[in-house]
Amino acid sequence: MQIIKEIRLPYEKNGHTRSCMCVVRSNFYGGGLDYIQKLVGAARETYPGLQDNQIRVVQFAGTAYARTYGIEFECPDQGVSVPPDGWREIVELEFTF
Secondary structure, X not given: OOEEEEEEOOEEEOOEXXXXXXXXXXXXXXXXXXXXXXXXXXXXXXXXXXXXXXXXXXXXXXXXXXXXXXXXXXXXXXXXOOOOOOOEEOOOOOOEO
């Protein structure tokens, strides 16, 4: 299982600032607690202060990776301008159920 770490950097659109969001997922269709804990562990490698109540477990609904599970959270550093090492930049978040 390959863990994929993605970040939508903050930006302005139509006069509104979109917050920085992080997504951790994989191409695996599992959704058990062990799987989610692995994703959270990968996120905490970069953001060790990340708390459980800041994380949202999601099931993706878009065409790119429908029916897979992942986690989303607001970036602890909203002033970030480049992706952290090991993270790839995305423009939009995937639709979720």
